[in-house]
Amino acid sequence: MTGVGYEVTVDQDECVSAGKCVASAPGFFVFDDDEIATVDPAGPRPDDDALLRIARTCPSGAIRLTRDGTPVEL
Ligand code: SF4
Secondary structure, three states: OOOOOOEEEEOOOOOOOOOHHHHHOEOOEEEOOOOOEEEOOOOOOOOHHHHHHHHHHOOOOOEEEEEOOEEOOO
16 A cells, blocks of 8 residues: 655755765756755655665765654664
């Protein structure tokens, strides 16, 4: 069953532009004009398991996942 997925944000102050998220889920994680990652909610959304993997592999821990406003432990 698919429920409401994680809410995803990028802490742009912490992003180091490594690009792993953008490579893993292009169109959902995108670089802004300063090559800092951001989320395009209209982009193709990975499932929650993939989001968890992507967030865990962000080298700077900039990706935040929450569910119903509660932070998800990475
Ligand atoms: S993986 Fe992390 S550091 Fe790299 S671009 Fe994405 S948010 Fe930024």
